[in-house]
Amino acid sequence: MAEFVGNDRLLLIKIEGMHCHKCEAAIRKAVSALSGVHEVEVDFPSRQASVLFDPTAVTVKELTLAVTNAGYKVSGFNQGAAPDAAAPHA
Numbered sequence: 001m002a003e004f005v006g007n008d009r010l011l012l013i014k015i016e017g018m019h020c021h022k023c024e025a026a027i028r029k030a031v032s033a034l035s036g037v038h039e040v041e042v043d044f045p046s047r048q049a050s051v052l053f054d055p056t057a058v059t060v061k062e063l064t065l066a067v068t069n070a071g072y073k074v075s076g077f078n079q080g081a082a083p084d085a086a087a088p089h090a
């Protein structure tokens with residue numbers, strides 16, 4: 001079971017304060033620096049970040065803090081999104 005990663009969770013974070021694509025990169029960098037975070041996608045047009053993470057390694061609070069420390073504001077969450085709806089890339 002050592003390699004088991006089926007507990008990963010997907011969280012959509014609504015973020016305020018983004019104004020360009022550099023903001024996307026800054027948030028992506030800040031959040032992906034946390035251990036336990038496996039994938040981060042930040043979408044400037046929809047003002048959302050989608051984070052795939054291991055909830056036993058990193059908490060939602062820590063994810064929020066990473067966004068806040070990068071200079072942005074978390075305005076809400078969207079949990080429990082269907083996996084297919086949350087993975088728009090081909």
Ligand SMILES: [Cu+2]
Pocket residue numbers: 018019020021022023024
């Ligand atoms: Cu910007």
